[in-house]
Amino acid sequence: MTGRKQFAVDDALDAAVRVFWERGYDGATVAHLLEGTGLGRGSLYATFGDKEELFLACLDRYATTVAARLLAALRSHPGDPRAAVGAMYTAILARMQDPGCPSGCLVTLSAGECATLPQRAREVVQQLIAGQVREVRGVLAEGASCGVVPHGGDPDALAEYLVGTAQTLALLHRAGTDVPTLRGIADTALHVLHPEVP
Amino acid sequence: MTGRKQFAVDDALDAAVRVFWERGYDGATVAHLLEGTGLGRGSLYATFGDKEELFLACLDRYATTVAARLLAALRSHPGDPRAAVGAMYTAILARMQDPGCPSGCLVTLSAGECATLPQRAREVVQQLIAGQVREVRGVLAEGASCGVVPHGGDPDALAEYLVGTAQTLALLHRAGTDVPTLRGIADTALHVLHPEVP
DNA sequence: ACATTCTTGGACCGATCGTTCCAAGTAGCC
DNA sequence: GGCTACTTGGAACGATCGGTCCAAGAATGT
Numbered sequence: 001m002t003g004r005k006q007f008a009v010d011d012a013l014d015a016a017v018r019v020f021w022e023r024g025y026d027g028a029t030v031a032h033l034l035e036g037t038g039l040g041r042g043s044l045y046a047t048f049g050d051k052e053e054l055f056l057a058c059l060d061r062y063a064t065t066v067a068a069r070l071l072a073a074l075r076s077h078p079g080d081p082r083a084a085v086g087a088m089y090t091a092i093l094a095r096m097q098d099p100g101c102p103s104g105c106l107v108t109l110s111a112g113e114c115a116t117l118p119q120r121a122r123e124v125v126q127q128l129i130a131g132q133v134r135e136v137r138g139v140l141a142e143g144a145s146c147g148v149v150p151h152g153g154d155p156d157a158l159a160e161y162l163v164g165t166a167q168t169l170a171l172l173h174r175a176g177t178d179v180p181t182l183r184g185i186a187d188t189a190l191h192v193l194h195p196e197v198p
Numbered sequence: 199m200t201g202r203k204q205f206a207v208d209d210a211l212d213a214a215v216r217v218f219w220e221r222g223y224d225g226a227t228v229a230h231l232l233e234g235t236g237l238g239r240g241s242l243y244a245t246f247g248d249k250e251e252l253f254l255a256c257l258d259r260y261a262t263t264v265a266a267r268l269l270a271a272l273r274s275h276p277g278d279p280r281a282a283v284g285a286m287y288t289a290i291l292a293r294m295q296d297p298g299c300p301s302g303c304l305v306t307l308s309a310g311e312c313a314t315l316p317q318r319a320r321e322v323v324q325q326l327i328a329g330q331v332r333e334v335r336g337v338l339a340e341g342a343s344c345g346v347v348p349h350g351g352d353p354d355a356l357a358e359y360l361v362g363t364a365q366t367l368a369l370l371h372r373a374g375t376d377v378p379t380l381r382g383i384a385d386t387a388l389h390v391l392h393p394e395v396p
Numbered sequence: 397a398c399a400t401t402c403t404t405g406g407a408c409c410g411a412t413c414g415t416t417c418c419a420a421g422t423a424g425c426c
Numbered sequence: 427g428g429c430t431a432c433t434t435g436g437a438a439c440g441a442t443c444g445g446t447c448c449a450a451g452a453a454t455g456t
Contacts, residue, residue: 002402002404002452002453003402003403003404004402004403004453004454005404006404023313024310024311024313024314026222026225027313027314029442029443030443031443039404041406042403042405042446042447045446046402046403050444050445051444103313104310108369111369111370112222112307112310112372113225114372114373114374115220115222115225115301115372116221122374125373126373126374129370153382153386154382154386156379157382157386160370160379161382161386164363164367164369164370164383165362165366167369167370168362168363168365168366168369169362171309171310171362171365171366171369172327172358172362172365174309174310174312175324176320177358181354184352184355184358184359185355185362187351187355188351188352188355188356188359188390189359189387189390191389191390192387192389192390200421200422200423200432200433200434201421201422201423201424201431201432201433202422202423202432202433203432204433204434227414228413228414229413237434238436239415239434240418240433240434240435240436241433241435243416244432244433248415249414
């Protein structure tokens with residue numbers, strides 16, 4: 001029919017990300033992916049390989065586009081960990097109010113699916129979460145050297161806790177919790193960085 | 199072959215809970231349920247109806263057995279919300295170290311699956327989460343009247359936050375996080391109930 | 397103009413999904 | 427001991443799953 005590709009690979013990838021984001025790895029069928037991307041079977045398999053490979057490509061795409069914006073928010077307040085993490089939470093909540101965006105977070109969704117995920121996908125998901133923790137830990141360390149993080153406990157646990165809270169927001173959003181309630185949860189979580197209270 | 203039932207319904211239900219708990223609603227096939235319960239197709243369908251009805255029965259069973267134990271821990275420290283929620287977290291973490299128990303929590307797992315769950319199941323999951331929040335809110339209110347909860351913000355948000363943290367523990371456990379790390383997260387989260395710090 | 401290379405949509409595949417159905421057989425009742 | 431009511435395991439069902447294959451046709455190079 002054509003000779004050269006009739007579509008932009010990145011556009012199709014974005015569409016596939018959206019399908020997985022809406023339905024999860026198991027819940028997204030190839031038929032859903034075909035409908036979402038607008039591709040035919042031949043094009044999809046020739047371009048992306050099988051469902052697992054496509055999913056891995058989608059995780060990567062998600063990390064470099066969607067998650068990257070959250071990371072930018074996190075880094076936008078150097079030296080002030082509370083403002084940095086707060087900005088990340090705010091960015092997450094803002095995205096949830098975009099009706100064009102699926103609910104929750106692809107990484108959180110996939111983390112819940114870990115038990116039934118292909119091994120490579122499970123490993124990538126774990127790496128993505130570990131990467132988020134590493135980023136937050138970096139921000140905290142930077143702030144601690146400026147004397148802004150007065151927390152007395154384990155800094156590693158603090159970073160995991162803050163990332164875990166972000167995943168809580170995504171999970172509860174997926175379960176139908178409204179954004180104002182999530183805002184309250186995020187604000188409450190940030191009190192840990194604030195022993196002297198609001 | 200028999201004339202009267204050859205198995206205890208509650209035992210079969212417990213086995214089915216375990217299967218759903220391990221693989222989620224979508225991931226658990228009827229074949230898995232047959233293997234897990236040891237029943238034949240005829241017995242399973244005659245006793246529990248279709249997969250959705252069985253799942254609803256499993257959610258109920260889970261709530262009245264597994265979740266009930268966590269609730270008991272929560273209520274075991276009347277007047278001391280921090281000890282109460284801490285005991286609940288400890289009970290969650292203790293269960294995770296039981297090798298005979300699937301990882302995470304059936305409710306949390308199902309919350310992540312909400313988008314692809316049958317409507318009635320989704321509603322039940324939301325009700326279960328709302329019930330947990332109500333319980334924690336009750337404990338907090340009881341403690342506040344005793345002057346133990348010094349938090350200045352929204353008490354509803356505080357309850358949702360504490361339940362959300364429990365779900366974080368379950369989600370991260372499912373994703374492979376080890377229990378000591380989860381312990382650190384739980385301890386960090388409890389600092390919110392402790393403005394004057396450890 | 398021709399041959400080659402690549403893309404494309406759909407037909408098609410075996411496997412597996414959830415569900416229905418039924419012959420075989422047992423327990424309880426009169 | 428016959429009759430009814432019930433349970434049971436497995437056969438079988440249509441639908442759908444992920445994946446393969448291929449004829450048709452368009453772009454490229456010479």
